[in-house]
Amino acid sequence: MNKNRLEAFSDGVIAILITIMVLEFKVPDGNNFETIQPLLPKLLAYVLSFIYLGIYWNNHHHLFHAVKRINGKIMWANLHVLFWLSLIPFVTAWAGENNFASFPMIMYGLILFCNAIAYYTLQTIIIKHLGKKSDLALALGSDIKGKGSLVLYALGIGFANYYPIVSGSIYILVTLIWLAPDKRIERIFMEE
Template sequence: MEKLKNRLDAFSDAIIAIIITIMVLDIPPVLHDSWGNYWLLGKHIGIFLISFIFVANIWYQHSTAFGEITTMTYRVFIFDMIFLAFLSLIPIFTNMMAVNTTKTTVILYGCLQFVVNLLFRYLAKVIIHLQYTDKQAMQKVYTKIYGNANHILDILSIWDLIVAWFFPSIALAFYLAYPILTFLLNAQAHQEMYDVAELPEAQQQDVAAFNASELKDFRKAQQAILTQQAPDGKAGGAPQKAPSWTQWLDQSVDPRMRRRFLQHYGQVTPEQQAQLQQWVRQYKRGKRQARRPK
């Protein structure tokens, strides 16, 4: 099954590459110079980019999910085939929406995206349950695949189907933004998970148990420590600039490489790691004291 898993992963990559290629071939060339023809070309390219980014993000999530397993089952195989079958419909729905942009075609395209996301969510669930039994470990993988706000984005995707009925052009803008937001949240979740992995095992479990408000406080303290600035805004040591957006773009997408990246820019030191561990201990101690009866 291990060999079949690798073949299926390669087959899925090939199908996704063909899907993107077909969408490019569906863009009609300009045969006669006129502003109208070039405007139409720009419209087709814009709608192609919507589907390109969506499919590329699906590939990224698919690769992340399959990277968690070394073998597979018939259930994984069957549902991956079903998922790929519906994903393969993206080119025809994209072309249909580009040629005839109406509320009906936009809604149908949105429904197909929703179905593809739903099928992939179930496929990811099957993959994760194949590899893990611990709920915390499962949650970490879900966060790695979807980021930290996937439920909010799912609600927005349903809301967008309603908006498409009244304002198709606004819905198109969301279809473009949705996969971009998902990818960025996914990348941020990768980085945060690796930063937490720098803590001792006991403190990792504490952070994993944080609710949304507590996790927000942890991230603020984490950022303050990495930039050598206290949470109250006062200087906490020799100031160091956080990585710029160009440095962020140049870092590896593999979370195991994050430590090397941060060390290269002087962001992580043993003292900073100790400060982060101390913050977790103090936060935990403060929670215990707050629960004590007065």
């Protein structure tokens, strides 16, 4: 099957998720810093989640650049990723509205962890589809970056109960690790 509909659908879902997150903001009554100050935690959560969605969109684009045709397993694995991404607006609003309290930060980290597992699963299914000797399999190698992110998310979840600020810092660290598009894939496919 052709991959174009899957890519277009995924792009649309991610665009809608970003839109949903920004619609959580209500215009403050007033025109000074004091009126916007209560929104700062929500704004910070929004910026972090916007970057996360952008990272997934960017890496999804890179991943599917390596794929010419898809099958049903890839379609379901992609829906699995989109399901977990669709929960980001909820945990973003929850964490922001509660000033990054422990339990919302645990749930934020859990959703990020599940997103990473779902993306890793999609990657694995695509590699099986393309073959273990495919350019994509060779580019990703042992995927230390992906597996390391899972460890960091688990640490962030563990710290959230006692030190939510440390937890948030770990989530930001993972964002910084993934901020640049996955160069492993770009190196292989830039010639095309």
